[in-house]
Amino acid sequence: MGEAKKQSNKHTTLLGQTIPHHTAGSLTGGKCIAKHESPYKENCSCSHRWQAFEKALEQNAMYNLSDEQLGSAGEGSWSLLFRGGAKAVAKLAKQGAKVALSAENKGMYRHQLGKPRQGDWNIDRAKYNFKWDCNKPYYHEAHHVLPDATLRTALIDIFEKPEMARHVVTEVLNAPYSVHDKDNMMILPMDEQVGEMLQLPIHRETKQCSHGLYDMYVLKKLALRLRRTLKEIMKKHDEGGGEPRFKDLAKAIEAVSSEVYVEVASVRRVHGVVSIEEFGKKMVTPTPSSA
Structure with a gap:
């Protein structure tokens, strides 16, 4: 209960008003559209890193x-990107490891280490990989397929009145829905060499530390689906009466997440791009019309 109180402002307000939030002690049953909890924490529905690990399994x-x-x-x-502060770098240096600042990536280091052997990168409950250290087995991050801020923007933008937006978001959360659910999470590498080997895009281009064009693509896709679903909900309401089934918007959000997950998993093979930001740029940049 103390933890819920401590997190209340962060989790349960939208447009200045309280909305539902619930952290479940399991993968499902959570209600959340807030920013993520940073640590890997098992049996915590708001732990995006735990949810991403479970999806990767x-x-x-x-x-x-x-x-x-x-x-x-x-x-x-080979030399791979490494994320760590002075203490982590000093510890590696003490062990005789070669660690140097990356010339291309601000605030990042490059760590000289052996190339992977059988099982080194495997995702397994018994292994340390992909859990408490973002550098194990290589520098990676847990990616929200539909970013939380993008989802909040989409839900707010399709309604003219703030009170209506809050009501609909409340209905969606009570479906229940959580933006940190494992089906909206994906572990992605941060080093291009790792991405090339796995045929996965890197999460962020560390020179800019964001994926704004990807977010823009997701926002357009989400808004389109939500507006279409909202029309269907209101049509059923007009025909049958009763309360509009705004909870159905949660299913629409999950459907978009499933579609984009498949797109992200295949962007290197389908589009020949290295990062999700390159994918976003390709999808939102208009193709010049031929004269």
Whole structure:
């Protein structure tokens, strides 16, 4: 209860008013559209890193290296991006590891380490990988397929009046819905070499530390689906009476998340891009019409 109170302002307000929030002790049942909890915390529905880990377990073929991938990596060592402060860097240096500031990525380091061998990158409950350290087995981040801020913007923008937006968001949350649900989460690498090997896009281009064009693409896709679903809800309401079933918007949000998850997982193969930001740019930039 103390934790809920401590987090109340962050979790339960929208447009200055209280909205539902519930942290469940399981993967499902949470109600949340707030910013994520940073730590990896098992049995906490708001822990986006735990939810992302659980989703990755279901999709382990995306992360566990095949014999062919291992063969393409070759032997020896390579220099991968590393995220860590002075203490972490000093600890590695004390162990004799080679760590240097990255020339291309502000505030990042490059860590010289051995190339992966069988099982090194596997996602498994028994392993340390992808849990408490964002550098294990390589620098990675838990990506919200539909970013929380983008979802809040979409839900607010499709209604003219703030009180209506709050009412609808309350209905969506009570569906229940959580933006941190595992099906809206995806572990993505941060180093291009890792992304190339896994055939996954990197999460953020660390030179700019954001993916604004990706967010713009998701916002347009979300708004389109939400408006269409809202029309269907109001049509059923006009025909049958009763209260409008705004909870159905939660299903529409989940459907968009499922679509974009598949798109993100295949962007390197389908679009030949390195990052989700490049994907966003490709999707929102108008194609010049041929004269």
